[in-house]
Amino acid sequence: MLTLYHAPNSRSSRILRLLDEMDIRDRVEVRVVDIPRRDGSGGADPANPHPEGKVPLLVHDGVEIRESNAIILYLTDLFPQAGFAPVVGDPDRGRYLSWLAYYGNVVEPVLVIGFSGLTHPVFDVTFRGMAEVTARLTEALEANPYLMGDRFTAADLLLVSPFNWMPDGVPDVPVIRDWVARCDARESLARTAAWDAELAKVEA
Numbered sequence: 001m002l003t004l005y006h007a008p009n010s011r012s013s014r015i016l017r018l019l020d021e022m023d024i025r026d027r028v029e030v031r032v033v034d035i036p037r038r039d040g041s042g043g044a045d046p047a048n049p050h051p052e053g054k055v056p057l058l059v060h061d062g063v064e065i066r067e068s069n070a071i072i073l074y075l076t077d078l079f080p081q082a083g084f085a086p087v088v089g090d091p092d093r094g095r096y097l098s099w100l101a102y103y104g105n106v107v108e109p110v111l112v113i114g115f116s117g118l119t120h121p122v123f124d125v126t127f128r129g130m131a132e133v134t135a136r137l138t139e140a141l142e143a144n145p146y147l148m149g150d151r152f153t154a155a156d157l158l159l160v161s162p163f164n165w166m167p168d169g170v171p172d173v174p175v176i177r178d179w180v181a182r183c184d185a186r187e188s189l190a191r192t193a194a195w196d197a198e199l200a201k202v203e204a
């Protein structure tokens with residue numbers, strides 16, 4: 001049994017979008033939990049088994065899978081027939097893993113550090129910065145319409161997700177702006193927003 005612990009309009013919304021894109025909404029039970037929000041609302045939810053009270057958390061037959069990129073990899077591997085990511089043995093597999101890891105190891109820290117207005121040489125040495133993130137996205141998107149090639153994959157879904165919360169953070173580079181617009185135009189984004197709005201009513 002698969003259970004997703006989810007808080008509407010949060011980082012776990014990208015996992016809802018994944019379920020929608022992969023057409024596996026009926027394979028995963030979604031349990032809405034509360035989290036502390038930046039506006040002071042919400043709070044820790046004892047019903048959330050995540051050790052730090054965060055979302056998303058996926059539980060598969062009692063095993064907890066934390067972190068968005070791990071959950072995305074887990075689900076795309078578990079349901080390869082969805083064709084939403086390269087499986088083991090596919091020559092594109094390494095590029096796929098690289099994008100998922102790069103997101104968690106570099107992109108999110110760089111965005112959060114930038115959003116916080118912090119600077120420090122150690123950050124630059126460890127993560128590089130927004131200029132390098134922009135360069136990596138630009139070189140991929142100059143070659144292809146999506147990060148992995150001609151098709152929207154789970155790599156796009158993850159990498160584009162922060163730009164849905166922070167549209168002002170989209171690098172001002174035409175190929176990146178066009179990619180964000182292409183990803184946003186997919187029906188899954190609107191469908192997920194509607195699904196999330198319904199779930200938020202359950203939470204209220």
Ligand SMILES: N[C@@H](CCC(=O)N[C@@H](CS)C(=O)NCC(=O)O)C(=O)O
Pocket residue numbers: 010011012035036052053054055056066067068069
């Ligand atoms: N690196 C984690 C981040 C998860 C995370 O920070 N989620 C936020 C929601 S946007 C959360 O659960 N916050 C609640 C809290 O900090 O207690 C991932 O990508 O899954």
